Amino acid sequence: MSEAEFTPVSPPVAILGALLGQREGYVSGTQLAAQLGISRVAVWKHLRRLERQGFRFEAARRRGHRLLEVPDHLHPLLLEALLPPERRPPTFLFFTSTDSTNTRADRALAEGHPDPIVVVARAQEAGRGRLGRSWHSGDHGNLYLSLGLRPRLPPARMGLFTLWMGVSAGSYLRGTTGLPLGLKWPNDLMADGKKVAGMLTEAKMDADQTRETVFGLGLNINAPADTFPAELRSLATSLAIEHGSPLPANPLAAGLIARLLEAYETFLRDGHRDPLADLWPQFDLLKGRPITLHQGTSTFSGTAAGIDARGSLILKSPSGGLQTFRAGEVTIAKTAAP
Amino acid sequence: MDLKEIKQIIDLMKRSDLTEFSVEEQGFKLRIRRGPAGAPVAVSSPAPALPPPAAPSEPAPSATPSEEIGVDYITSPMVGTFYRAPGPETPPFCDVNQLVEENSIVCIIEAMKIMNEIPADKRGTILEILVENGQPVEFGQRLFKIKAG
Numbered sequence: 091m092s093e094a095e096f097t098p099v100s101p102p103v104a105i106l107g108a109l110l111g112q113r114e115g116y117v118s119g120t121q122l123a124a125q126l127g128i129s130r131v132a133v134w135k136h137l138r139r140l141e142r143q144g145f146r147f148e149a150a151r152r153r154g155h156r157l158l159e160v161p162d163h164l165h166p167l168l169l170e171a172l173l174p175p176e177r178r179p180p181t182f183l184f185f186t187s188t189d190s191t192n193t194r195a196d197r198a199l200a201e202g203h204p205d206p207i208v209v210v211a212r213a214q215e216a217g218r219g220r221l222g223r224s225w226h227s228g229d230h231g232n233l234y235l236s237l238g239l240r241p242r243l244p245p246a247r248m249g250l251f252t253l254w255m256g257v258s259a260g261s262y263l264r265g266t267t268g269l270p271l272g273l274k275w276p277n278d279l280m281a282d283g284k285k286v287a288g289m290l291t292e293a294k295m296d297a298d299q300t301r302e303t304v305f306g307l308g309l310n311i312n313a314p315a316d317t318f319p320a321e322l323r324s325l326a327t328s329l330a331i332e333h334g335s336p337l338p339a340n341p342l343a344a345g346l347i348a349r350l351l352e353a354y355e356t357f358l359r360d361g362h363r364d365p366l367a368d369l370w371p372q373f374d375l376l377k378g379r380p381i382t383l384h385q386g387t388s389t390f391s392g393t394a395a396g397i398d399a400r401g402s403l404i405l406k407s408p409s410g411g412l413q414t415f416r417a418g419e420v421t422i423a424k425t426a427a428p
Numbered sequence: 429m430d431l432k433e434i435k436q437i438i439d440l441m442k443r444s445d446l447t448e449f450s451v452e453e454q455g456f457k458l459r460i461r462r463g464p465a466g467a468p469v470a471v472s473s474p475a476p477a478l479p480p481p482a483a484p485s486e487p488a489p490s491a492t493p494s495e496e497i498g499v500d501y502i503t504s505p506m507v508g509t510f511y512r513a514p515g516p517e518t519p520p521f522c523d524v525n526q527l528v529e530e531n532s533i534v535c536i537i538e539a540m541k542i543m544n545e546i547p548a549d550k551r552g553t554i555l556e557i558l559v560e561n562g563q564p565v566e567f568g569q570r571l572f573k574i575k576a577g
Contacts, residue, residue, distance in 0.1 A: 222515015
């Protein structure tokens with residue numbers, strides 16, 4: 091990708107980018123002004139404005155400016171500055187609170203914005219999961235993210251999308267946090283038997299291709315245990331709870347967005363099959379365990395036996411027969427305590 | 429024989445003096461008669477020896493000429509689970525006797541946790557919903573019976 095294809099960034103993003111690149115040192119005001127093609131006074135004004143939004147800078151005579159502190163909560167300019175230039179999306183929308191990031195991404199696709207469209211919110215008023223279920227989305231330091239995409243692929247080609255995006259998110263977060271995260275087929279991200287991230291993909295079909303796709307992800311980053319509704323406390327957790335202390339939300343979210351956009355690119359050029367086959371067994375929480383799969387009004391019980399080449403869940407029945415599933419909800423059967 | 433072939437026959441008839449055409453293939457019979465001034469009229473009826481109806485799990489052709497005229501089917505473009513509404517408490521996308529426009533969403537098919545909104549590929553009135561909510565469907569399976577137009 092040539093430099094000309096990079097999305098141009100606003101002056102505050104460019105200032106943050108320059109200062110983030112020099113975390114230990116100083117960047118002179120003259121240098122910043124020259125780099126951005128604006129006056130030193132304009133640079134100074136941008137810095138004051140950023141201070142009002144939770145950033146802290148140090149200015150040293152003759153040396154220049156240094157970034158001391160960034161906001162704890164997700165911040166749009168910081169997220170943009172933290173994204174590697176080749177991963178800055180052509181459309182980036184940020185909301186302190188919105189109805190649902192999936193709905194926003196869907197609307198942005200319909201309005202014709204160039205994709206990939208990245209939508210981030212600190213809170214959702216109507217966050218949703220599979221089949222109209224709600225996704226608890228308070229403003230507690232979590233990430234609500236949607237990617238609006240136009241894959242234009244036949245539906246059969248979309249088959250591994252869910253697993254691939256799940257494994258990509260999982261391996262990034264495992265690498266960054268060091269937590270032993272796993273996936274419950276198809277893509278519930280789990281930590282210590284509790285859900286830490288949920289993903290939902292909604293697609294619009296044309297005659298024979300998947301025209302528009304919205305990939306939504308809710309990740310509990312810093313939510314403290316007491317912010318979960320009582321009925322969810324045994325089912326859901328956050329990275330911070332598992333980690334034992336809060337995590338830097340902005341670098342974590344920016345890194346995750348970059349990884350997911352990269353994963354989507356890999357998926358478009360059909361390069362995901364081998365890495366998925368390699369990664370899935372490392373994340374598969376179900377393999378070898380007794381499970382029940384609910385599909386509509388039917389339930390199937392047996393032992394999970396991994397996935398096939400198309401990503402379908404393989405279920406081994408008590409009689410030894412194998413059955414594969416492309417949809418359904420899995421519960422892990424309770425086994426007697428050891 | 430598909431719709432394209434039937435159209436070709438009609439075109440051929442228009443361009444020639446041919447006023448009647450009939451063909452019999454395995455499972456169905458087609459007869460097209462053309463009035464002196466009017467457009468061609470297609471009349472088709474099941475042939476006496478019909479093959480047994482396809483099992484519900486087998487892919488069904490999207491249209492067979494052995495049905496009454498104007499009746500058509502919206503079929504599933506993929507293997508998955510059929511849902512009539514986006515959620516258990518939301519109204520279904522469409523119902524019997526409702527007119528659906530081409531490209532309006534008629535159902536969701538979930539496959540590999542992708543909720544695929546399925547558009548009608550033709551305009552028409554829903555005559556029958558052939559799959560129950562939450563049931564698995566196969567590629568090409570008939571989902572809705574519609575009266576086209």
